[in-house]
Amino acid sequence: MNRNYLLKKIFQSLITIFLVLIINYILFRVMPGDPLQMLMRNPKASGEAVARTKALFGLDRPWYAQFFLYLRQLLHGDLGLSFLHKKPVLEVIASRILPTLLLAGCAEVIAILVGTVIGIVSAWKRGKKIDVISLSFALVTYSMPTFWLGIVFVAFFSVFLRIFPTTGMVTPGATFISEFAHMVDIGRHLVLPTLTLSLVMIGEYALIMRNSLIDILTEDFITTARAKGFTEQYVLRRHAVPNALLPMVTIVAINLGLVIGGTIQVETIFSWPGLGRLMYEALMNRDYPLLQGIFLLVSISVIGANFLADILYSYLDPRVKG
Amino acid sequence: MEMLSVRNLVTQFSIKAGQVKAVDGISFTLNEGETLGLVGESGCGKTTTALSIAGLLPSEGRVVSGEILLSGIDLLTLSQEELRKRRWKDISVIFQGAMNALNPVMKVGDQITEVIMLHDNKNYQEARKQVRELFSLVEIDPDRIDGYPHEFSGGMKQRVMIAMALACRPKIVIGDEPTTALDVMVQAQILNLLERLCRDIKMGLLLITHDLSVLGEIADKVAVMYAGKIVEMGSTEDILTQYRHPYTEKLVHSFPDIYGKREMVSSIPGDPPNLIDPPSGCRFHPRCSLATIRCRTEEPGYIDLGGGHITACHEIRGYEK
Amino acid sequence: MKETHAIRRRKAGQFMDSFRKNRMGMTGAIMLCFFLIMAVAGPLLLPYNAMDFGVADDVFAPPSREHILGQDDMGRDVLRALISGARISLSVGILSTLISMVAGTFLGIVAGYSGGKIDVLMMRFTDVFLVLPWLPLMLILAAVLGSSIWNIILVIGLTSWAGTARVVRAQTLTVKERQFIERARAIGAGNGYIMTRHILPNVFPLVFANTILVSAVAIISETTLSFLGMGDTLHPSWGMMLHYAFESGAASIGAYWFLLPPGLCVVGVVLSFTFLGYAFDEILNPKLKKR
Numbered sequence: 001m002n003r004n005y006l007l008k009k010i011f012q013s014l015i016t017i018f019l020v021l022i023i024n025y026i027l028f029r030v031m032p033g034d035p036l037q038m039l040m041r042n043p044k045a046s047g048e049a050v051a052r053t054k055a056l057f058g059l060d061r062p063w064y065a066q067f068f069l070y071l072r073q074l075l076h077g078d079l080g081l082s083f084l085h086k087k088p089v090l091e092v093i094a095s096r097i098l099p100t101l102l103l104a105g106c107a108e109v110i111a112i113l114v115g116t117v118i119g120i121v122s123a124w125k126r127g128k129k130i131d132v133i134s135l136s137f138a139l140v141t142y143s144m145p146t147f148w149l150g151i152v153f154v155a156f157f158s159v160f161l162r163i164f165p166t167t168g169m170v171t172p173g174a175t176f177i178s179e180f181a182h183m184v185d186i187g188r189h190l191v192l193p194t195l196t197l198s199l200v201m202i203g204e205y206a207l208i209m210r211n212s213l214i215d216i217l218t219e220d221f222i223t224t225a226r227a228k229g230f231t232e233q234y235v236l237r238r239h240a241v242p243n244a245l246l247p248m249v250t251i252v253a254i255n256l257g258l259v260i261g262g263t264i265q266v267e268t269i270f271s272w273p274g275l276g277r278l279m280y281e282a283l284m285n286r287d288y289p290l291l292q293g294i295f296l297l298v299s300i301s302v303i304g305a306n307f308l309a310d311i312l313y314s315y316l317d318p319r320v321k322g
Numbered sequence: 323m324e325m326l327s328v329r330n331l332v333t334q335f336s337i338k339a340g341q342v343k344a345v346d347g348i349s350f351t352l353n354e355g356e357t358l359g360l361v362g363e364s365g366c367g368k369t370t371t372a373l374s375i376a377g378l379l380p381s382e383g384r385v386v387s388g389e390i391l392l393s394g395i396d397l398l399t400l401s402q403e404e405l406r407k408r409r410w411k412d413i414s415v416i417f418q419g420a421m422n423a424l425n426p427v428m429k430v431g432d433q434i435t436e437v438i439m440l441h442d443n444k445n446y447q448e449a450r451k452q453v454r455e456l457f458s459l460v461e462i463d464p465d466r467i468d469g470y471p472h473e474f475s476g477g478m479k480q481r482v483m484i485a486m487a488l489a490c491r492p493k494i495v496i497g498d499e500p501t502t503a504l505d506v507m508v509q510a511q512i513l514n515l516l517e518r519l520c521r522d523i524k525m526g527l528l529l530i531t532h533d534l535s536v537l538g539e540i541a542d543k544v545a546v547m548y549a550g551k552i553v554e555m556g557s558t559e560d561i562l563t564q565y566r567h568p569y570t571e572k573l574v575h576s577f578p579d580i581y582g583k584r585e586m587v588s589s590i591p592g593d594p595p596n597l598i599d600p601p602s603g604c605r606f607h608p609r610c611s612l613a614t615i616r617c618r619t620e621e622p623g624y625i626d627l628g629g630g631h632i633t634a635c636h637e638i639r640g641y642e643k
Numbered sequence: 644m645k646e647t648h649a650i651r652r653r654k655a656g657q658f659m660d661s662f663r664k665n666r667m668g669m670t671g672a673i674m675l676c677f678f679l680i681m682a683v684a685g686p687l688l689l690p691y692n693a694m695d696f697g698v699a700d701d702v703f704a705p706p707s708r709e710h711i712l713g714q715d716d717m718g719r720d721v722l723r724a725l726i727s728g729a730r731i732s733l734s735v736g737i738l739s740t741l742i743s744m745v746a747g748t749f750l751g752i753v754a755g756y757s758g759g760k761i762d763v764l765m766m767r768f769t770d771v772f773l774v775l776p777w778l779p780l781m782l783i784l785a786a787v788l789g790s791s792i793w794n795i796i797l798v799i800g801l802t803s804w805a806g807t808a809r810v811v812r813a814q815t816l817t818v819k820e821r822q823f824i825e826r827a828r829a830i831g832a833g834n835g836y837i838m839t840r841h842i843l844p845n846v847f848p849l850v851f852a853n854t855i856l857v858s859a860v861a862i863i864s865e866t867t868l869s870f871l872g873m874g875d876t877l878h879p880s881w882g883m884m885l886h887y888a889f890e891s892g893a894a895s896i897g898a899y900w901f902l903l904p905p906g907l908c909v910v911g912v913v914l915s916f917t918f919l920g921y922a923f924d925e926i927l928n929p930k931l932k933k934r
Contacts, residue, residue, distance in 0.1 A: 139914060139918070140910065145866050146867070151885070151888070220418070220423045221422055221426070224486075227410065228409060228437045229411065239428070265870070295783055
C-alpha cells in the first residue's frame with residue numbers, strides 16, 4: 001500500500017465530507033426562510049423567549065460564526081434534539097441502526113452474488129437464450145420502483161398466499177421459547193424486505209457485470225490465454241472475471257447511496273424499524289434536526305464506503321498506485 | 323527438416339457486407355530452425371494467416387479449404403479438444419506484448435507458470451524455477467518474476483512475451499508484429515534476441531510484419547503478401563535485392579534502407595483492395611504502373627526463378643536483375 | 644464547416660439505420676410512443692376530475708363494464724386517473740430531465756474547456772453530488788421547498804445533473820484537443836463562441852444518450868417522491884396514485900386494479916427509456932458490438 005495514495009484519498013474524502021457539511025448546513029439553516037420558526041414552532045412566543053432561543057442556538061451571531069458553532073457541536077457529537085422523540089438525535093439514530101444494517105447487509109450480499117453470477121453467465125453466453133432471459137429480467141427489475149415491488153410482494157406473499165408476515169421485525173406480542181425461535185421470527189420478517197431490496201439491485205449489478213465482462217473478453221490478453229491452450233472455463237475464471245470484477249467494486253460503493261434510498265422505501269412499506277423508516281417519520285413530522293442528523297450520517301457512510309472501495313481497488317488492481 | 327507446411331489455405335470472414343476472402347490460397351513451408359518472414363500492408367491477410375495456423379480465428383472467421391500440416395499432421399482435421407491440448411506446446415504466439423497481450427492484474431511470472439503447469443505436468447515450484455531460467459534466457463532479471471505488466475517497459479514486456487512463447491519448447495513460434503510498437507533501439511535488441519534464440523533452440527519462426535527492414539536482420543526466407551495471396555517468395559537476399567514483382571519493389575522502396583543506400587522513402591500510391599470483391603486478373607493491377615490488358619483479365623501463375631524464388635507477375639521481363 | 648455538417652448528417656443516417664435494426668431499441672421507441680400518445684390525447688378522450696368522488700358503493704369497486712380498471716379509495720375511475728397521471732408523470736420527467744441536461748452540459752463544458760483550477764473545483768463539487776445519497780437529498784429538498792409540482796421538477800433536476808456533467812467534461816477534454824478548435828482560436832473566435840458552436844455540437848450525441856438514462860431516473864424519482872408523500876396533491880401523478888393506494892390499504896384488501904396499473908405504467912415508461920438507452924449504447928459503443 002502506497003502511503004501517498006492513502007493520504008491523498010483520506011484528504012479527498014475529508015474535503016468531500018466538509019463540502020457535505022456545508023451543503024447540509026445551508027440546506028437546513030438558510031433555505032427554509034426563518035430557522036427560528038422551525039425551532040420555536042410556537043407563533044405566540046414572547047419576544048423574550050425568541051431572543052433567548054436565538055442566543056441559545058447562536059442565531060444572533062453572523063453566519064460564519066454560526067457555521068463554526070455548528071461544526072463545534074458536531075465534533076462533540078451534538079446533533080441537536082429531535083422534535084418528535086424529544087431525545088438527542090444521536091441517541092434516536094443509534095437505536096435504529098442495527099435493523100437497517102441487517103436488512104441492507106443481507107440484501108447487498110445477495111444482490112452482489114446473484115447479480116455477478118447472472119452477469120457472468122449472460123456475457124459468456126452472449127446472444128443465447130439464457131442471455132436474453134437474464135438480460136430481460138435485469139432490465140425489468142432495474143426499471144421498477146422499489147416501493148412498488150414491495151407492495152406487490154406484500155399483496156401477493158402476505159395477503160394472498162399468507163406465507164410471510166406483512167410488517168415489522170418481530171411478531172407483535174409474541175413470546176419466544178428460545179433465542180433461536182426469536183431469530184427464526186426475525187428471519188421470517190426479513191425475507192420480503194430483503195427480497196425487494198436485493199431484486200432491484202440484482203438487475204443493475206447483472207447489467208454492469210455483463211457489460212464489463214463483454215468488454216474484457218475483447219481484450220488481447222484473453223486471446224493470449226486462449227492461445228495458451230486453456231479451456232474456456234479457465235480463461236473466464238482466471239483471466240476474464242478477475243478483470244471484469246474491478247468496476248463492480250466501485251459500483252457497489254457508489255450504489256450505497258441508492259441502497260439507502262431503497263431502505264427508506266422498503267422500511268416504509270414493511271414497517272421495518274430502521275433508519276429508513278425513521279427518516280420517513282422525520283419527514284412526515286418535519287423533524288428537521290433528526291432529518292439533518294440522518295442525512296449527515298448516511299452521507300458520511302457513503303463517502304466512507306467510497307474511500308474503502310478505493311483502497312480495496314488499489315489492492316485488487318496493481319496498476320493503481322497513486 | 324520440414325516442420326510446418328501450409329497448402330492452399332483459404333480463410334474467409336463472414337460479415338454483414340459479404341464474404342471477405344482474407345486469405346485466398348496461399349502455400350509455404352517452414353523448416354526446423356528456419357525463420358520465414360510474412361510481409362505486406364495491413365489488411366493483406368498476413369495476420370489472418372497466422373491466426374488460421376494458430377487456430378485462433380474469431381468466430382466469424384473460417385478456414386474454408388487447404389491443409390496446415392505440422393510434422394505431417396493436418397491441424398484442420400483435429401477436434402477442438404485435441405487442438406486445445408496442442409496449443410502453445412506445438413505452436414506458440416508472440417503477441418504485441420507492448421500493447422495489451424498480458425493480463426494486467428496477474429503477476430508476469432504466474433502468467434508463464436500457468437502454461438507450463440498446464441502442458442508440462444509440473445508443479446508450481448518447478449514451473450517457477452523454469453520461468454526464472456526463461457527470464458535469464460531473454461535477459462530479464464529473474465527476480466522480477468513477481469512483477470506486474472505495468473511495471474515493465476515496452477521492450478521488457480516483449481521479452482516477457484518471448485519467454486512465455488518459449489515456455490513449452492514449441493516447434494513453431496509465430497511472431498505477430500513483435501517489434502512494432504517499440505522504439506528503434508529496443509527493436510534491434512529484441513530482433514537480435516529472437517535471432518539468437520531461433521538458432522539455439524532450433525524452433526521455426528514465422529515472423530509477421532509490415533516492416534521489411536525488420537526481416538533483413540533475421541529472416542531466412544520472405545513471403546510477400548498482397549490482397550490475400552503470396553505474390554513473391556524467396557530467400558531474404560533475393561527479395562530485398564533481386565525482387566521481381568512490382569509490389570515487392572514498391573514495398574522495398576517504401577522503407578529506408580537499413581544501410582542507408584536509398585534515401586527516398588516513397589509510400590505506395592492507392593489503397594489496398596476490397597477483399598469482398600477483389601480486382602479481376604492480377605489483384606495488384608489497379609495500383610501497378612506496369613499493368614497491361616492481360617494483367618486486368620488473367621490471373622498470373624507462379625514463375626519459378628530458381629533457388630526457391632517464385633513470383634506471380636506477367637511483366638517480370640520488364641525488370642533487370 | 645459545410646463538410647463537417649455533411650459528415651454529421653451521414654453519421655446520423657448510419658445511426659438511424661442501425662437503430663431500425665435494433666430490436667430492443669425499436670421496442671423501446673414503440674412503447675414510449677404509446678405512453679406519449681396516452682399522455683397527449685388520453686385526457687381529451689377520457690377527461691378526469693380528481694374531485695369527482697363516487698358514492699360509498701363505488702369505493703374499491705372492482706373492474707366492471709363501466710369502469711374497466713375499477714374504482715379507487717374515493718370511488719374515482721382508475722383508468723381516467725391513470726390517463727391523467729400519464730400527462731403529469733411524463734411532464735415532470737421531461738421537464739426535470741431538461742433542467743438536469745442543461746445544468747450538466749453547461750457545467751461539463753465549462754469545466755472541461757476552462758481546465759485548471761476552475762475544472763478541479765467544479766469537478767470536486769460534482770463528485771459531492773455524485774456520492775450524496777440521492778433519494779434522501781431529494782426528500783429533504785422537497786420537504787424544505789414545499790411540495791408543489793414545480794418544486795418537484797426543480798428538485799429532481801438539481802440532483803441528477805452530476806453524471807451528465809462528468810461525461811460531458813470528459814468528452815469536452817478530447818474535443819478541445821482537436822485541430823479545428825485550434826484553428827477557430829487562431830482566427831480569433833471567443834471562448835463563448837467556441838463552446839457553443841464547436842464543442843456543444845460535438846458533445847451533443849453524448850448528451851442525447853445521457854438524456855435517455857436521466858429521463859428514466861427522473862420518472863422513478865418523481866414516482867418515489869410522490870409515493871413517500873412529497874407529491875403535489877393537486878396534480879395526481881402515478882406516484883400519487885400509488886401513495887393513495889398504499890395509504891388506503893389497497894394491498895391488504897386485494898384491490899389489485901388500483902395497485903397494479905400505475906406501477907406497470909411506471910415500469911413501462913422506465914423500461915422504454917432503458918431499452919432506448921441500451922440500444923444506443925450498443926450502437927455507439929464499438930466495444931459492445933458483436934464479435
